[in-house]
Amino acid sequence: MDSDSSSITHAAILASGEELVTGRRVDTNSHFIQRRLASIGISVVQCRQVGDGIEELVRCLEELRSVAPLVITTGGLGPTEDDRMRDAVARTAGVPLEEDPAARAELERFFAERGRVASPSNLRQAQLPKGAARLPNPRGTAPGFRVGIDRTSVISLPGVPFEMRGMIDEQVLPWLRPEGGEAIREISLQVVGLPESVLGERIHRWMADPSGPEVAVTAHEAWITVTLWNRDGGPELLKETEKAIRAVLEPHCLSDGYSTLEEEVVNRLIQRGETVSTAESCTGGLAAARLTEVPGASAVFPGAVVTYSNAEKVRNLAVTESDLEQHGAVSETIARAMAEGVRQRCQTTWGIGITGIAGPEGGTPDKPVGTVHVAWSGPAGTIHRRLRLSGPRGVIRLRTAVTAWEQLRQALSVEDRGG
Amino acid sequence: MDSDSSSITHAAILASGEELVTGRRVDTNSHFIQRRLASIGISVVQCRQVGDGIEELVRCLEELRSVAPLVITTGGLGPTEDDRMRDAVARTAGVPLEEDPAARAELERFFAERGRVASPSNLRQAQLPKGAARLPNPRGTAPGFRVGIDRTSVISLPGVPFEMRGMIDEQVLPWLRPEGGEAIREISLQVVGLPESVLGERIHRWMADPSGPEVAVTAHEAWITVTLWNRDGGPELLKETEKAIRAVLEPHCLSDGYSTLEEEVVNRLIQRGETVSTAESCTGGLAAARLTEVPGASAVFPGAVVTYSNAEKVRNLAVTESDLEQHGAVSETIARAMAEGVRQRCQTTWGIGITGIAGPEGGTPDKPVGTVHVAWSGPAGTIHRRLRLSGPRGVIRLRTAVTAWEQLRQALSVEDRGG
Incomplete structure (x- = not known):
């Protein structure tokens, strides 16, 4: 074992293969290696995908040597000419x-x-750079190797995912952290209903503070993730920063211990002994589908209706023909009637009604695509919000479903605090 | 328009964001850009993912300038400090x-x-490198830009996928190939219900034929994509190969002209003047949500029910207490009753009933997790299939929903051919 492997704190990854740059395959190997290295406290600072030209491989190896003390390569170890x-x-x-x-x-x-004889091209795979340590590959024919180049260690692994993964776990991680590695020091907060710019201003001082944990913001289609991690400091500073950031993001931040919005909704309902049902029009079952993705959702969600047509709205819910005529299907009146109707129909503590225009067709000057009415009916009455969303159909639907659960999550946690 | 954009034949991609190197997100943006550039004859020679440190971004831009005459960047255009x-x-x-x-x-x-005022941090997004051409972003707040650095063009786009994708298609490709480019010579076939190994054997001869189009297989969680493309040959050879491959994959392959399973189902129903409704238990609305993702689905899908609890199954569908007692909720009898019940209830041509155990809890030796019963009720009667699926909860639910629509798709296309 090299004496200084345990001092390595960051790494770069080089993935070789024409299919990785021509759109035929996504490089998931690098993603796997990133996570495994993170689990032992090693940060990946750069990943590259290139074809199989030798000049380009050499140039990348040269450049990456100056970026990190560890370079892991995948691919290019097979028996053919282009390896x-x-x-x-x-x-x-x-x-x-x-x-x-x-x-x-x-x-x-x-x-x-396997009853076969290795061909000369197979035997090329036994050629290693002089002085390299061989890394056995029990799942395939291409061995890997590790070689020191000045102060950089280069580890080359095959590109076949299950071969590479086994070698990372069985050989690379134990070499890097023979004592088993440190605990992961990373916390993710999911934030719903706060624009990215407002969020950025509220947590600006922690993002700009070089003495605290690293803080990163990632915008997804319907929520934002704030990630905190801490390479050198102790877990206390990380926990303190998390608490301070949570305080300025209230009430838009999932509670501690939950990794998805719907998981928190299901678990809070279980704790309170309450239930919920949904009546969906433009989201067409998406809100129900997201809630029931959580294991154990059946305990709080007896059922739901999707009432795409007006006839179904009238037949199943407390919606009247005259309200539809007077206000239109996409209106506060109908959203409220749907929420109250499904709550009564399914005999649940809470009922949610959703009606809107997800597009791309169906918009009018008065009610453009992205106009959505959501109503929440509960023990203390019914509240309503009109949303004006933008984006393609799928994004409008997703944002609507997420908003429906986020508002309920807030209602459930505020009442918890109050009680 | 720059005069030499049409002479560009290769490109490099730089993706920025801490989440792309810490294992929190796979960089699918680069994969999308690779495919789009390939469709107009531009080869990507190198992709990089890096964090958001400015020194590293500058170094990568410098290095990539010498690798390709076009560098496309994604990410790092948001309103916060780390952009x-x-x-x-x-x-x-x-x-x-x-x-x-x-x-x-x-x-x-x-x-x-949106009834809001841009904050100072939002206004940072209006700052562009002097001399850059602005690339409008109609889907979000971060504009992109294009700037020439000596003989290299750098195009910077936001990292939010749907914003970036729209800008590639509407602004970057037309700039690179104002004459419209060559025809896209790529065909994707979606295949459902065929194991990857069987599919691989059936199309092996085309995958191994160096004189024909390239053929690649990508396995997803509930279907497989077969992609054919041809940079140099004519479109005729591609069309011929597609036809031959379709023939050996029947009936598991989407019909020509459809890009998703649910799109084909909706459009075939529209053509036939027919309708469908669903009654879901273990999938909890996912089948309905997937169908209603297709624009225009409202014409064929009046409504649906999610009957998670037994009480809801009895109250809403043709399910009896005694059947539930005798056969259990996860059974052929109940799936059939759900399909027939929802068909009658919603007055649709077709009705689909789904009941099963998605896990991780709820399995028994007799009915392990992954046991799912699906029934399809139509004008000629009701058919039923028992599925035995494996994987985590989300995968079992997805495979069930996809199977529900695939079986209906096949029924609709066989009848079309027969009639």
């Missing part, structure tokens, strides 16, 4: 390729066990 | 940032339309 990672690493290290006797014996055994 | 792509590109170009009056007007209009 050039062995040559590229050898050239970068300034050493020749040499046959590794143990690698050759392993290859020959692999083929013998 | 540094504008500064990095300006520094690389050796120019200051300047407020772009049109960008500012667009931002102010965006906020005014």
